[in-house]
Amino acid sequence: MTIRLGLTGSIGMGKSTVATMFRSLGVPLFDGDAEVHRLQAAGGAAVAPIEAAFPGTTGPGGVDRQLLGARVLGDAAALARLEAIVHPMVAAARTAFLDTAADAELIVFDIPLLYEKSGPVGLDAVAVVSAPADQQRTRVLARPGMTEEKFARILALQLPDAEKRARADFIIETGTTLADTEAQVAALVACLRAHGVGYCRACARSSLIPKPQG
Numbered sequence: 001m002t003i004r005l006g007l008t009g010s011i012g013m014g015k016s017t018v019a020t021m022f023r024s025l026g027v028p029l030f031d032g033d034a035e036v037h038r039l040q041a042a043g044g045a046a047v048a049p050i051e052a053a054f055p056g057t058t059g060p061g062g063v064d065r066q067l068l069g070a071r072v073l074g075d076a077a078a079l080a081r082l083e084a085i086v087h088p089m090v091a092a093a094r095t096a097f098l099d100t101a102a103d104a105e106l107i108v109f110d111i112p113l114l115y116e117k118s119g120p121v122g123l124d125a126v127a128v129v130s131a132p133a134d135q136q137r138t139r140v141l142a143r144p145g146m147t148e149e150k151f152a153r154i155l156a157l158q159l160p161d162a163e164k165r166a167r168a169d170f171i172i173e174t175g176t177t178l179a180d181t182e183a184q185v186a187a188l189v190a191c192l193r194a195h196g197v198g199y200c201r202a203c204a205r206s207s208l209i210p211k212p213q214g
């Protein structure tokens, strides 16, 4: 039976980087954020409804995410309107992905807002990527177009890292080196492939995988 592992974490914690690590181990992965980018790119299905709801935020290249972000981050009603357009489309793409990976022993769903918004999606376990807050901050503020204000607004929309860590089945620490994180991902994948989720929780307890969850 296919094991469905959710992958989540707060802004800048390393979801995309860790997703690439899963992929390089041959694990089929649904990337929620990449799907949003596709939907908002030129010709994407979300462009016209976003233009209708937020006039002036799209152009020949699709959605201007800086402009749209300035319009919705910090305005709960506007963000809810955007989510009502985008999230059902992402959910449909996720369902379609399941058909393409029906035979895999392990599949990963990279869902940035797994705890905040996604509702029940039939996952067997969840891995949270996490790093100390000062490293998260340094990484995020180094991004082009990022400001203290935008970072604070996004953080306020997300479940705190401590709560994500508490709810996770597995924690992938990204405050260390990339090589160390890669080793954690490899250990998790090997354990899941060999034993399934139940035994893997045992691995987590025995520190084979760094998730101290009872």
Ligand SMILES: CC(C)(COP(=O)(O)OP(=O)(O)OC[C@H]1O[C@@H](n2cnc3c(N)ncnc32)[C@H](O)[C@@H]1O)[C@@H](O)C(=O)NCCC(=O)NCCS
Binding pocket: 010, 011, 012, 032, 033, 036, 065, 066, 068, 069, 072, 073, 079, 082, 083, 086, 090, 112, 113, 116, 154, 157, 158
């Ligand atoms: C608001 C938008 C235009 C800002 O784009 P921008 O390129 O500036 O930022 P980016 O997408 O890289 O997001 C930065 C951080 O904000 C988080 N974030 C994005 N949308 C949301 C949201 N609705 N609620 C909480 N956090 C969010 C992301 O997970 C990430 O950690 C864009 O994030 C968007 O279209 N969001 C709505 C779709 C969505 O919910 N995407 C995230 C989950 S799939």
Ligand SMILES: Nc1ncnc2c1ncn2[C@@H]1O[C@H](COP(=O)(O)OP(=O)(O)OP(=O)(O)O)[C@@H](O)[C@H]1O
Binding pocket: 009, 010, 011, 012, 013, 014, 015, 016, 017, 018, 033, 112, 139, 173, 174, 175, 176, 177, 178, 179, 181
């Ligand atoms: N050990 C590590 N594991 C993962 N990422 C690391 C590590 N060390 C440094 N980094 C860096 O941290 C950054 C994490 O960014 P990444 O885009 O993966 O985060 P994200 O969680 O997907 O962000 P967002 O929520 O904004 O989409 C990358 O620049 C990556 O190279």
